[in-house]
Amino acid sequence: MPPAKRADARRNEQALLAAAATVFAESGVAAPVREVASRAGVGVATIYRHFPTRADLVVAVFRHQVEECVEAVPGLLADGPTPYDALVRWVDLFVDFLVTKHGLAEAMQGEDEAHATLHAYFVEQLVPACAALLDAAVTAGQVAPGVRALDLLRGIGNLSVGDGTFGYDARPMIDTLVAGLRA
Amino acid sequence: MPPAKRADARRNEQALLAAAATVFAESGVAAPVREVASRAGVGVATIYRHFPTRADLVVAVFRHQVEECVEAVPGLLADGPTPYDALVRWVDLFVDFLVTKHGLAEAMQGEDEAHATLHAYFVEQLVPACAALLDAAVTAGQVAPGVRALDLLRGIGNLSVGDGTFGYDARPMIDTLVAGLRA
DNA sequence: CACGATACGGAACACCGTTCCGTTTAGCAA
DNA sequence: TTGCTAAACGGAACGGTGTTCCGTATCGTG
Structure with missing residues (x-):
């Protein structure tokens, strides 16, 4: 089994899910990735690190x-x-x-x-x-x-x-x- | 009544319609504008000059x-x-x-x-x-x-x-x- | 044949999703 | 506490869109 994720990674993943839920509700599911990232206070790469593709983020939400x-x-x-x-x-x-x-x-x-x-x-x-x-x-x-x-x-x-x-x-x-x- | 269009403009409009019909059939209606333009042998601006928006081109086709x-x-x-x-x-x-x-x-x-x-x-x-x-x-x-x-x-x-x-x-x-x- | 309006082509801009890379930081061991 | 390494990060960079801008070429006319 792979080692547990770091605490900040877990925190960011949760922040991203919350931010995505908000942004999707406000601007629709097709909202720009950058908007979700900035709402969560992270860089865009962090999104892709946790959710390999935009679809994975949508599914998670x-x-x-x-x-x-x-x-x-x-x-x-x-x-x-x-x-x-x-x-x-x-x-x-x-x-x-x-x-x-x-x-x-x-x-x-x-x-x-x-x-x-x-x-x-x-x-x-x-x-x-x-x-x-x-x-x-x-x-x-x-x-x-x-x-x-x-x-x-x-x-x-x-x-x-x-x-x-x-x-x-x-x-x-x-x-x-x-x-x-x-x- | 506005003056008649120039001959080359009429020619290009026809070429664009033909090219768009071909490209739409091959690659779908969402094909890139540049593809239609190059197929017709014109620049992209020429498309927008004749068809203010992509929708106008699709309608015409x-x-x-x-x-x-x-x-x-x-x-x-x-x-x-x-x-x-x-x-x-x-x-x-x-x-x-x-x-x-x-x-x-x-x-x-x-x-x-x-x-x-x-x-x-x-x-x-x-x-x-x-x-x-x-x-x-x-x-x-x-x-x-x-x-x-x-x-x-x-x-x-x-x-x-x-x-x-x-x-x-x-x-x-x-x-x-x-x-x-x-x- | 010359000249002005018309039309042109391609570079430039703005925006998108995605990837890359130098930098920072968490977690652990000494 | 301190130092080290692997994990994670942020933002610039890339490739691809649609759309606009501007200097240049061409048509049609006087």
Whole structure:
């Protein structure tokens, strides 16, 4: 096992996470790296030392909320009158998360290598969660089979992009998409 | 009325349109400005002289195809067995257009000022076309009222983003969205 | 053919993510 | 306490964008 990190390194990592959370909330997830660095009172290199790529920083900032989404699934399936209701409520949860983090949906669907880590993390965590809900609804005969959780998740993410800009309202379209799943 | 443009200016404008069409097809709509300029054999400033912003260039390159989408509407409404069928086929047309122009959907939904012109042009041209189909389907009782053409159009554009990347397939989700419109 | 307005090309600027390198500092051992 | 070394740091530097500026070349006309 590698030696423990130095105290100042641990301190800076925490400062960076806090600063990134603030800056992301104020200026969006696409905020310049330099802004996060100066907010945390460190140099830019320190960011890259702790988070090899910008995606790793984003993942670290939002990890807790993603995990909440994943962990909400069993409860929803147990509480919801039907699996489809559980799916609908889970989608609401996910969309709330996406649209309140300005620019997160955009970052998730970036195609370049830099965003691949971010995309991979979201897929890894959320696809199984979404698949569980989808499978339950299909088994219950409420949703037509053949829809892949990956496509649904990505579709919801895509529909959330640009919510509120140019008069676009993502929610009705997401509701329509989910309605279209019905058997 | 302003004096006519010089011959070399007209020539360069055509060369730029041709070069941009080629480069956009090869490297996507987000290709560097310098690449278009060098392909056309002109300096970068010449691009900005003819097309004040990148969006103007993109609009100029795709204007014909957008117009084709708009002009297809009456024929589809006349031919289709039902208004809903016409809507489905029009969406197919639109999606074909979007996914074959790599990066166009991404560019359409950009939030910054630079893309505003591009977004405005698409909305201006396509919202009325989409609304005509939507209204006809609603009147025929095939589609539930209350869906705005703007939201539907933007939703389809968003769902088209990243088609084919990371295993995402946009078509099933667009089909699902359109299915969700049904009354 | 000469001249002025028009248009041009490429350097220059501002901003981005990322990397490099000389300097500082934490933690430990004497 | 002091000295040493590896870990960590900050900011300059690099490569890449979009956009603007300015001295130069060209077109079209009198």
